[in-house]
Amino acid sequence: MLEVNNINTFYGKAQALFDLSLRVEESEIFALIGSNGAGKTTLLNTISGLVTPASGNIEFLGKRINGLAPHIIVEMGISHVPEGGRIFNEMTVRENLEMGAYSSHAWKIRWGTLQQVYEIFPVLKEREKQLARTLSGGEHQMLAMGRGLMSRPKLCILDEPSYGLAPKYVEEVFRIINSLREQGITILLIEQNVRHTLETADRACVLENGHIVLDDICDNLLQSDHVRKAYLGL
Amino acid sequence: MVEFLNIFIGGLILGGIYALIAVGLSLQYGVARVLNISHGEFIMVGAFLTWAMYTFWGLNPLASLAIVGPAIFVVGFVLHRTLFTRLRTSSASPAAYEGGSLIATFGLMFIIQNLAIITWGTDIEAYSFLNTGVSIFGARFAANRLTMLLFAAGICVVFYLFLARTRLGKAIRAAAQDPETAGMMGVNIKRVLALCFGLGALMAGLAGSLLSMCYPIRTTMGLEYTIIAIIVVVLGGMGSIVGSFIGGLILGMVGSIVLYIDPSLSLVAYYFIFILLLLVRPTGILGK
Numbered sequence: 001m002l003e004v005n006n007i008n009t010f011y012g013k014a015q016a017l018f019d020l021s022l023r024v025e026e027s028e029i030f031a032l033i034g035s036n037g038a039g040k041t042t043l044l045n046t047i048s049g050l051v052t053p054a055s056g057n058i059e060f061l062g063k064r065i066n067g068l069a070p071h072i073i074v075e076m077g078i079s080h081v082p083e084g085g086r087i088f089n090e091m092t093v094r095e096n097l098e099m100g101a102y103s104s105h106a107w108k109i110r111w112g113t114l115q116q117v118y119e120i121f122p123v124l125k126e127r128e129k130q131l132a133r134t135l136s137g138g139e140h141q142m143l144a145m146g147r148g149l150m151s152r153p154k155l156c157i158l159d160e161p162s163y164g165l166a167p168k169y170v171e172e173v174f175r176i177i178n179s180l181r182e183q184g185i186t187i188l189l190i191e192q193n194v195r196h197t198l199e200t201a202d203r204a205c206v207l208e209n210g211h212i213v214l215d216d217i218c219d220n221l222l223q224s225d226h227v228r229k230a231y232l233g234l
Numbered sequence: 235m236v237e238f239l240n241i242f243i244g245g246l247i248l249g250g251i252y253a254l255i256a257v258g259l260s261l262q263y264g265v266a267r268v269l270n271i272s273h274g275e276f277i278m279v280g281a282f283l284t285w286a287m288y289t290f291w292g293l294n295p296l297a298s299l300a301i302v303g304p305a306i307f308v309v310g311f312v313l314h315r316t317l318f319t320r321l322r323t324s325s326a327s328p329a330a331y332e333g334g335s336l337i338a339t340f341g342l343m344f345i346i347q348n349l350a351i352i353t354w355g356t357d358i359e360a361y362s363f364l365n366t367g368v369s370i371f372g373a374r375f376a377a378n379r380l381t382m383l384l385f386a387a388g389i390c391v392v393f394y395l396f397l398a399r400t401r402l403g404k405a406i407r408a409a410a411q412d413p414e415t416a417g418m419m420g421v422n423i424k425r426v427l428a429l430c431f432g433l434g435a436l437m438a439g440l441a442g443s444l445l446s447m448c449y450p451i452r453t454t455m456g457l458e459y460t461i462i463a464i465i466v467v468v469l470g471g472m473g474s475i476v477g478s479f480i481g482g483l484i485l486g487m488v489g490s491i492v493l494y495i496d497p498s499l500s501l502v503a504y505y506f507i508f509i510l511l512l513l514v515r516p517t518g519i520l521g522k
Binding site for chain 1: 401404405407408411412414415416417418419420421422423424
């Protein structure tokens with residue numbers, strides 16, 4: 001579904017990603033694991049068009065997407081829920097969700113999508129008229145994920161969706177990720193909770209200093225000495 | 235009572251036009267991140283176009299709004315798509331862009347003003363339109379000033395509804411808060427920023443048309459309005475459209491009171507409020 005081939009990405013003069021390749025298959029949960037500064041967020045930003053790679057190419061459903069503007073990439077079916085949610089604080093919950101459906105095809109069917117999102121996140125319906133900045137941390141993240149679904153994505157990119165959340169919300173986030181996959185949405189996920197992530201995802205790769213060092217199914221990664229030592233503290 | 239009405243309605247008249255001018259600048263600065271020093275020149279051009287069409291073709295100044303508005307919008311939109319988009323993409327950081335675009339608008343100010351001087355000269359021009367007195371509970375006002383208030387307030391309200399209710403209006407508000415995330419939602423950010431700059435220019439142009447119905451105009455009138463617009467935007471809170479509207483009304487009231495005491499002191503009073511504000515509440519009325 002998503003194919004990243006030999007991309008090199010720079011931030012200013014510093015190279016963040018080195019000759020990086022990966023494939024995400026349809027209807028799977030694919031996770032990226034790595035420490036802070038390994039290049040995970042840069043990779044996601046490169047896929048969604050916020051950053052342009054210096055070389056290499058990215059294909060989504062057989063079409064080249066690198067070099068396209070973010071608003072065109074959303075329209076093609078990739079939704080990016082950024083780190084920290086980045087919701088629009090001065091707009092209401094409902095308006096935030098409407099913004100998620102801004103692409104023209106999603107806009108036409110937004111009321112139907114809104115009902116579906118309210119079913120997944122009932123708390124958003126309760127809060128729909130409130131300004132987004134009045135939400136709690138957990139609700140904030142629910143809104144960011146709900147907004148990401150409003151574009152009816154085929155591939156949903158989630159950057160640290162459980163970061164800073166209370167344990168009950170962390171469980172909720174993983175439950176929702178699983179239910180999205182059951183609806184046929186492919187997930188590309190970054191999470192700092194490595195064990196939980198490897199138990200939920202199908203496949204994962206380990207990113208270190210802008211290089212992919214391991215790329216395998218999660219059951220194998222859970223057995224890998226490197227992963228156990230560096231990321232699971234065993 | 236009559237004196238109070240004189241000052242109060244006079245304040246609304248002045249405030250309405252200040253609000254319109256400031257909302258335009260707020261859109262350019264709060265969303266498009268261009269502190270447009272040439273804002274007043276768009277006001278001047280709007281005023282002169284309306285004056286010229288009335289004087290040479292006999293076109294009703296209110297009808298000329300429908301020509302001046304779209305024409306100046308297109309100029310603003312194209313300027314942003316060419317000059318400012320290029321500056322934005324070539325700037326190393328948002329701060330560098332704010333600085334660079336500020337300098338660029340300084341240049342624009344000189345270019346527009348000098349083109350206007352070549353075309354229209356430096357004389358004071360005026361025409362008489364709806365120049366009859368209207369009595370409101372004993373206080374008398376020129377019909378053209380009340381018309382100006384009505385139109386300025388109407389344009390602000392229509393624009394507010396556009397921002398609050400429409401798809402594009404919501405995209406503008408989202409882009410004002412976080413342009414990158416708005417892009418990730420599907421907003422064509424280049425187009426929306428150019429649209430905001432164009433709409434800001436449109437409001438300046440319409441304000442100029444309305445001003446020309448009431449006051450004498452000259453090709454060097456722009457800078458004073460730019461300064462007033464900047465004071466109002468800071469007063470209302472940077473980036474807050476509603477704040478600019480309220481700020482405009484407040485400054486208009488102040489202007490009207492000072493005008494009653496000593497007309498030559500109005501700009502002094504505005505600067506005084508500006509400095510007081512920076513000392514007491516630098517974020518403005520609705521700023522964060």
